[in-house]
Amino acid sequence: MNTRRLELIGVTKAFPGVRALEGVDFDLRGGEVHVLLGENGAGKSTLIKVMAGVHRPDSGVVKVDGQEVRLTGPGHAEQLGISTIHQEMALVPGLSVAENIHLGRPPRRFGLVDRRRMRRQAAELVERMGLDLDVDATVADLGVAQRQMVEIAKALSLETRFLIMDEPTAVLSRTEAARLFDIVRDLTRSGVGVVFISHLLDEIAEIGDRVTVLRDGAKVAEVPASTDADELVRLMVGRSIEQQYPHRRGEVGETLLEVRGLGRAGVFSDVSFTARAGEVVGIGGLVGAGRTELVRAIFGADRHDTGEVVVAGQSVPPGDITAARRAGLALVPEDRAGQGLVLGASIEENMGLATLGERTRAGLVDLRSQRAAAARQAELLKVRAAGLDQAAGTLSGGNQQKIVIGKWLLARPRVLILDEPTRGIDVGAKVEIYELINTLTEQGTAVLIVSSDLTELLGMSDRVLVMADGRLRGELGRAEATQEKVMALAVTEGNDGVG
Numbered sequence: 001m002n003t004r005r006l007e008l009i010g011v012t013k014a015f016p017g018v019r020a021l022e023g024v025d026f027d028l029r030g031g032e033v034h035v036l037l038g039e040n041g042a043g044k045s046t047l048i049k050v051m052a053g054v055h056r057p058d059s060g061v062v063k064v065d066g067q068e069v070r071l072t073g074p075g076h077a078e079q080l081g082i083s084t085i086h087q088e089m090a091l092v093p094g095l096s097v098a099e100n101i102h103l104g105r106p107p108r109r110f111g112l113v114d115r116r117r118m119r120r121q122a123a124e125l126v127e128r129m130g131l132d133l134d135v136d137a138t139v140a141d142l143g144v145a146q147r148q149m150v151e152i153a154k155a156l157s158l159e160t161r162f163l164i165m166d167e168p169t170a171v172l173s174r175t176e177a178a179r180l181f182d183i184v185r186d187l188t189r190s191g192v193g194v195v196f197i198s199h200l201l202d203e204i205a206e207i208g209d210r211v212t213v214l215r216d217g218a219k220v221a222e223v224p225a226s227t228d229a230d231e232l233v234r235l236m237v238g239r240s241i242e243q244q245y246p247h248r249r250g251e252v253g254e255t256l257l258e259v260r261g262l263g264r265a266g267v268f269s270d271v272s273f274t275a276r277a278g279e280v281v282g283i284g285g286l287v288g289a290g291r292t293e294l295v296r297a298i299f300g301a302d303r304h305d306t307g308e309v310v311v312a313g314q315s316v317p318p319g320d321i322t323a324a325r326r327a328g329l330a331l332v333p334e335d336r337a338g339q340g341l342v343l344g345a346s347i348e349e350n351m352g353l354a355t356l357g358e359r360t361r362a363g364l365v366d367l368r369s370q371r372a373a374a375a376r377q378a379e380l381l382k383v384r385a386a387g388l389d390q391a392a393g394t395l396s397g398g399n400q401q402k403i404v405i406g407k408w409l410l411a412r413p414r415v416l417i418l419d420e421p422t423r424g425i426d427v428g429a430k431v432e433i434y435e436l437i438n439t440l441t442e443q444g445t446a447v448l449i450v451s452s453d454l455t456e457l458l459g460m461s462d463r464v465l466v467m468a469d470g471r472l473r474g475e476l477g478r479a480e481a482t483q484e485k486v487m488a489l490a491v492t493e494g495n496d497g498v499g
């Protein structure tokens with residue numbers, strides 16, 4: 001019998017202004033996958049940080065194999081075999097993949113870091129996980145999905161008895177998630193206990209055994225992972241969600257965005273399409289198809305070599321964000337923690353960033369109007385925080401994303417580009433974001449959505465453009481677009497994955 005067990009009993013944890021956890025019981029047995037489910041800000045990450053030794057609970061007990069332990073820090077938890085992949089990535093961008101995998105505990109020889117062994121061990125691990133990853137690559141040069149894989153490799157390089165994963169699949173394609181699940185199954189078969197957090201409900205039935213649901217810091221239920229999705233949603237948000245994709249009124253008007261023959265050597269080429277006022281245009285495709293690179297170039301965050309971006313009849317110079325913003329373009333980036341948010345600044349300051357210019361008179365920011373606007377937006381998006389002064393870096397992951405989206409919504413762009421807008425956002429809050437998108441289109445904004453969530457892409461878009469290998473492979477109208485048709489266009493030769 002497997003007696004391996006990690007238990008939390010009556011754990012309470014408060015932060016200034018919030019009760020993040022209230023008397024929570026949780027236990028993890030060797031060989032199982034225990035899912036933690038809850039809305040943004042429900043306390044999931046806080047709970048796993050208690051298990052990982054990051055937070056000391058205000059009260060309550062942690063037990064490992066029946067023995068009470070007082071975790072003194074993350075190192076202590078690791079010594080006990082508790083490995084954690086946190087929601088916010090903890091990699092060092094300037095170091096290589098191999099260096100990151102062995103961070104803090106590199107193999108040594110004669111007291112010196114044994115770089116050859118470090119590389120070899122990292123390469124073996126990456127190979128065993130079936131990852132396509134160069135261990136010598138610098139982490140800063142990797143995409144978000146690859147960085148997540150490095151995190152996973154890093155956690156598995158330890159003597160793991162309990163593996164805790166906070167939304168590991170949020171940045172992964174379906175192929176990559178499937179690979180991760182294979183790894184997880186291997187681990188549970190060898191007796192490892194796994195805690196898994198995800199906002200994607202279909203993953204829960206696929207990989208989970210048990211589900212603990214948290215609401216406002218308290219445990220509200222423990223149910224089998226086979227519980228149907230509607231019931232899980234009801235437990236999580238306290239009500240059922242009738243319409244996931246709210247219907248949109250409003251008319252399609254003039255062309256606001258024209259992309260003409262856009263190309264960037266080796267990344268994407270000959271991309272042409274338009275988006276009109278009141279329209280939602282979706283861009284589908286596999287991870288790596290060039291979608292993020294394309295929208296970054298449209299926004300001027302990267303240069304393009306050929307072609308032209310025209311907003312409301314005016315050509316926008318390449319690689320010039322300031323000009324793009326002045327023309328009315330806005331981009332909510334995929335890598336929000338890295339590019340979208342100032343973690344040390346408050347919610348209010350972050351929300352004000354995109355509209356700072358408008359609110360500045362004679363060099364002074366009109367703080368009162370900034371505060372009012374931020375408060376309204378936070379309310380609309382149901383941001384869960386102690387107050388507008390809370391530092392963005394201390395918000396839950398999903399709430400950080402709401403801030404970045406809110407900031408750009410405040411700028412009232414003509415063309416709003418959203419790159420994976422609801423990644424890490426709970427099911428209830430997703431609907432709020434969809435409703436905001438609808439409000440914007442009703443007011444005449446053109447919206448461009450990049451999403452790997454096919455249901456969302458089809459549910460929200462009037463037209464879906466499908467990209468593969470840096471080219472647009474086709475366009476599907478709302479009536480004809482199906483998951484199968486999108487996938488058929490997205491999968492090209494030499495690229496057999498699904499994502």
Ligand SMILES: Nc1ncnc2c1ncn2[C@@H]1O[C@H](COP(=O)(O)OP(=O)(O)OP(=O)(O)O)[C@@H](O)[C@H]1O
Binds near residue numbers: 396
């Ligand atoms: N270091 C901190 N300082 C202040 N408040 C914090 C801190 N960490 C978390 N909180 C607060 O505790 C609450 C729970 O946050 P937590 O990160 O555990 O949520 P979560 O369930 O992981 O949400 P998400 O799905 O958005 O990741 C939130 O209200 C959050 O703002």
Ligand SMILES: [Mg+2]
Binds near residue numbers: 046
């Ligand atoms: Mg979290």
